[in-house]
Amino acid sequence: MFRFSPSDLKKQLKRLGLKNVDVEAIEAEEIIVRQRDGKELVLVAPQAVVVKMPGGAIMMQVMAQRVEEREAQKPEEALSFSEEDVRLVAEQTGVSLEEARRALEEAEGDIAAAIMLIEERRRAAEGS
Structure with a gap:
């Protein structure tokens, strides 16, 4: 060439x-x-x-x-939370780090929303 x-x-x-x-x-x-x-x-x-x-x-x-x-490919959005955030959510809710990470991803990095999401799931599971 x-x-x-x-x-x-x-x-x-x-x-x-x-x-x-x-x-x-x-x-x-x-x-x-x-x-x-x-x-x-x-x-x-x-x-x-x-x-x-x-x-x-x-x-x-x-x-x-x-x-x-x-x-066209959409650029992947960077995670808006840290491993420290993951540990905090896991400690506050008593779930695994993996489950805390999934909740943070769903909550787009909002720690309070992730904790509430886990608590809602816990209540829904207990009510079943």
């Missing part, structure tokens, strides 16, 4: 009258383009060069071995 040379690209841009540009090669495994229609284009094994133009404009030139199309 053709290789980008940042220095050659910079020389070509200079010949075109674009001076004071910063050209940088990017090492990437893949480049993902999210489209407005909910699809993603995945450029596999890309070669990429970022050109920073005077005035703040940025241009990227990319070549890839292949392009795959897929449904």
